[in-house]
Amino acid sequence: MLPRLHHAAIICADYARSKQFYTETLGLKILAENHRAERDSWKLDLALPDGSQIELFSFPDAPKRPTRPEAQGLRHLAFAVEDIDAVIAHLTAAQVEVEPIRIDPYTDARFTFFADPDGLPLELYEVTTP
Structure with missing residues (x-):
């Protein structure tokens, strides 16, 4: 019924820093990058070799994770x-x-x-x- 994961979504604090980490350090391929002006938000679609994806989002003033x-x-x-x-x-x-x-x-x-x-x-x- 659920054959594989399509994507995981991540909200980052610093878009440029996270984009560099996921693309350059981890080597994920950019599928699409869009700025959503109405939300002052970036959305970066990244591909893993098996076809699954990570969506990287930026939002102004997103709350921090409470604990880890x-x-x-x-x-x-x-x-x-x-x-x-x-x-x-x-x-x-x-x-x-x-x-x-x-x-x-x-x-x-x-x-x-x-x-x-x-x-x-x-x-x-x-x-x-x-």
């Missing part, structure tokens, strides 16, 4: 990666702090967390194919 990471609502976004060590090396070279690798107690998969410029928790989850 256990506030109600979206807890984090997880990206499936084949080589977690290579992605961590890329992020570290870009001055992004990455937490130590953990092991999922149910799947034995390796995973870790890092944050976007607004502190949104992002996860790398290593997926290996047999």
